[in-house]
Amino acid sequence: MDRVRVVGRRILCGILLSAWVLLPASGWGAPLAPLPAPKAQKPAQAELGRRLFFDPRMSGDGGISCATCHMPAKGWGDGQALSAGYPGSKYFRNAQTLLNAAYNKRVFWDGRLSGADLPTLVRDHLTEAHFMLVDGRLFPERLKQVPAYVKMFKEAYGGEPSFGGSLKAISAFLHTIASRNVPFDKFLKGDKKAISAEAQKGLALFRGKAGCAACHNGALLSDGGFHALGVPENEQIFQDPLRHITFRRFNKVIGVPNFMNLRADPGLYVVTKEEGDRGKFRTPTLREVAKTAPYMHNGALATLEDVVAFYDKGGGSGPNKSPRLKPLGLSADERNALVAFLKSLSGEAVSAKEPKIPDYEIRKLGDN
Amino acid sequence: MDRVRVVGRRILCGILLSAWVLLPASGWGAPLAPLPAPKAQKPAQAELGRRLFFDPRMSGDGGISCATCHMPAKGWGDGQALSAGYPGSKYFRNAQTLLNAAYNKRVFWDGRLSGADLPTLVRDHLTEAHFMLVDGRLFPERLKQVPAYVKMFKEAYGGEPSFGGSLKAISAFLHTIASRNVPFDKFLKGDKKAISAEAQKGLALFRGKAGCAACHNGALLSDGGFHALGVPENEQIFQDPLRHITFRRFNKVIGVPNFMNLRADPGLYVVTKEEGDRGKFRTPTLREVAKTAPYMHNGALATLEDVVAFYDKGGGSGPNKSPRLKPLGLSADERNALVAFLKSLSGEAVSAKEPKIPDYEIRKLGDN
Secondary structure, eight states: OHHHHHHHHHHHHHHHHGGGOOOOSSSOSOOOOOOOOOOOOOHHHHHHHHHHHTOGGGSTTSOOOHHHHSBGGGTTBOSSSSOOOSTTOOOSSOOOOOTTGGGOSEESTTOOEETTOHHHHHHHHHHOTTTTOOOTTTHHHHHHTOHHHHHHHHHHHSSOOOHHHHHHHHHHHHHHOOOOSOHHHHHHTTOTTSSOHHHHHHHHHHHTTTOGGGTSOTTTTOOSOEEBOOOOOOTHHHHSHHHHHHHHHHHHHTTOTTGGGOOSOOBTHHHHOOGGGTTBEEOOOOTTGGGSOSBSTTOOBOSHHHHHHHHHTTOOOOTTBOTTOOOOOOOHHHHHHHHHHHHTTOOSOOOOOOOOOOOOOOOOTTOO | OHHHHHHHHHHHHHHHHTTTOBOOSSSOSOOBOOOOOOOOOOHHHHHHHHHHHTOGGGSTTSOOOHHHHSBGGGTTBOSSSSOOOSTTOOOSSOOOOOTTGGGOSEESTTOOEETTOHHHHHHHHHHOTTTTOOOTTTHHHHHHTOHHHHHHHHHHHSSOOOHHHHHHHHHHHHHHOOOOSOHHHHHHTTOTTSSOHHHHHHHHHHHTTTOGGGTSOTTTTOOSOEEBOOOOOOTHHHHSHHHHHHHHHHHHHTTOTTGGGOOSOOBTHHHHOOGGGTTBEEOOOOTTGGGSOSBSTTOOBOSHHHHHHHHHTTOOOOTTBOTTOOOOOOOHHHHHHHHHHHHTTOOSOOOOOOOOOOOOOOOOTTOO
16 A cells, blocks of 8 residues: 555655656657655664664674665765675675665666665665674564664564564665756756856757667666776786685675686676676665775776766676777867756765764563 | 494493492483493594594684683683673573583584584584674685695595684594583482482472472483573673574574564574474583583573572572472572582583694695
8 A cells, every 4th residue: 555655745746846857868768757755664663774874783793784884974875895794804895885775676786676665675775794694583672672762663663673574674674765856957057047057058968969868767867787998807806815705705605607717797697597697787876985995896986077987988898798888089078068067966965974883781571 | 224223322321230220219311320331432533523523723713712602711601691602792591501412412502403413503503693704715724824734634534624614623523522420410329329328318398398309310410301481581681783684583593483573582483483392491411510600591500509498489580481380499508519519510620621723834836
């Protein structure tokens, strides 16, 4: 019922907004559009999720929280090329922003989970050996010895702290981390002064000569699809033992043939096992992109200027490279205009006050 | 076939030694006897096991090894009343010595695993959330990036580093940690000067007035059975949140009814779920006992003197207390003699040289 209502609301929003929406430049994909309002969350559930998001007791060693790799002050990523991973491990891809994460069709750079099932995404992060490595039967017992959480679970879900409830609460919180007051959205809604003349020039290039909107379209500025760009490998994956080990184990467990001789991140191939998908990665949203350097699935490009320069020379090289990538012949002014446009896609900071972590306080026996 | 041969060899040893073996004092249990020779291990396998035993990369966070809680210098225990457990957790029972562990019929204080299957015992320790929390698919990938291990696995098992192979190798190593040159064994074999006159007086009490040999019999000085002694609870389990949480989760996962209101360690009950087994714990071996303070399943008694005094007053109180426990009315001299006897059960230090932990060195691609 809830989902039906939300879909209905989104369709309604689409109709109301259609007057201001820019049609796609070249017949590809969905038009650029303001972000629909986030799905309303029950405040008690989202607030519980916020508290759990920052609590390191959600990890196996009680030392790292979701916020360790998804920091509000770093655009909800970690600001590193490759994300840190669980102690004793290091991960082999860039930690993506969680801003607007609830709008994704598929999640992870290889699209291995559905964006429609956020609790499963949260579970994967909490339990995986390279992320937070928590035992799903241990951490609810931890939460039960924190009176503040017992009270909050009762209010949010009418019961005791649980694994499933924690996944749902964090998912509810993720829905609240959405772009707010983005200049480009105001522009789309008719305020022609909301973005600079240079950014407007960038928009024209984005939809025209530079062809960005072919894949970066729709309200997220992402087609949700998978494309190979020939981004250079991040050699740390093949030189840093901890990253290499995590990379090998991941590819082994997900069933990549001949995983022991991989010399490149297979991308979407890990899901489909189709050679034609090797090297393809999910088009990331460009909303809030100015806050989430470094860029690409492996953090290989440090700045937005580097990203624009990468596309200007027609991308890199590698298997299955998208035929859409061609040298663009952009002038310095044009590259700057594109960067100005990309910067207009960030709104005011979406922060979440870091809560004080509540202390353990053993429950009175008999109250359990 | 191997098992048949070992059993045959043990029977043969029993016959050869029978001339020296002391008959049980009171018709209970197996006679006191020298420890049979440990089952011979392939040196390449036991040596690999020794190296892995000390390597912290066997744990989830790469920070703790088997030797963290089973230190050769602490009689292969950790010298604590309650063992440390994985970071972010604390365990709720005493870390038992690994000396002679390969001779046990059942393992853990509650007997929840078979002593005949050491690889499963090792697996439990490596993977459990409260012990080492390693992912069984991650750590062989770690080992494969260490050339020394690749070489050793090839020699020991003819293949690559694997999870199962690691469990077997550590099990092989455990077989080598056995009592050597224990004075009491020499005494049993006829050297009447091997233990002091006071210890001989203690032995007589042990087998007679004090009744210890009723349960502490056989070559291990343990009947391998389960008895309730009324040992006082270690209140840390109910006061330290990290211990309490581990205790609750363990009892929940193993299916103890009403686990949330437990006010005492259920012992064997967790396995059988029979009320008559509540509070019963496995009779520990007394071999090497002088090295493994503090004592009892929860470390509640600090010294051998405390243990003898505990039995002298007839044990503690609690459900299912063994009818064998009665006030003994021992004199100070008698208590001292019993302690002298217990000390004669320790042999020369069984040490294992702590290896230098080999560095990671990424394998050449193509050699994998």
